[in-house]
Amino acid sequence: MKLAIAVPTYNEVVNTKKLLPAIKKSLKGYPKLSTTVFVIDDNSPDGTADSVEKLAVKLKDKNFAVKVIRRKKKEGLGKAYVDGFKQILKQGFDYILQMDADLSHDPKYLPEFLDAAKDVDFVVGSRYVRGGSTPDWGLHRKLLSRGGNLYTRLFLGSQITDYTGGFNLYSSGLLRKLNLNKLEAGGYGFLIELKFKALQNSDDVAQVPIVFMDRQHGISKIPRSTIIKNLKLVPQLRFGKAK
DSSP, X not given: OEEEEEEXXXXXXXXXXXXXXXXXXXXXXXXXXXXEEEEEEOOXXXXXXXXXXXXXXXXXXXXXXXXXXXXXXXXXXXXXXXXXXXXXXXXXXXXXXXXXXXXXSOGGGHHHHHHHTTTOSEEEEESSSTTOBXXXXXXXXXXXXXXXXXXXXXXXXXXXSOXXXXXXXXXXHHHHHSOGGGOOOOTHHHHHHHHHHHHHHOSOEEEEEOBOOOOSSSOOOOOHHHHHHHXXXXXXXXXXXOO
């Protein structure tokens, strides 16, 4: 089986130096699995792309490789993923997994994703099933995230519990059914739109509980404008009016 892991980056030199070896270590129990991590870098000023390419030489073996997809500028999470997915789909992978570079998505869960993928074409990493959690979040952030997901499930369906998380696995066949060029939402809205479209085309879906930790290095902040856009996006998706 061939697995691609898509990791969008912008100024993630420190985190990728920890993340990439951890990914390789987590997959040691799968000797028949061929894995390539695609770091989709938006021309990071801190030299993330160059750093990753140097690390790739050290990590490469017959079952594991790291490649960099260099983008000219920072255009947001959605465009980075679409560019990455389109390039990856040309290369014959069976599954594509998406995860963040900031260490909030622990590679230790990768075996659980792979085990779940034996029976389904779509696996969601969820903070909101038994065993999942966000232990270092404040009460306000927890309420905002849970409320946002409940709101989304009200409009888009309750097959999954975590529409806004970015730790997910798709079969290549499923992604090919989607028109990636028509996925237009930005930021976390892209994750909602992608999952909604995937559920419409999926044969079956499974959820893996994950413990989500805040990034260890760098700054992460969701602007108020992004939250408002997502609130508007959800009913637009439901009623076919998303632009």
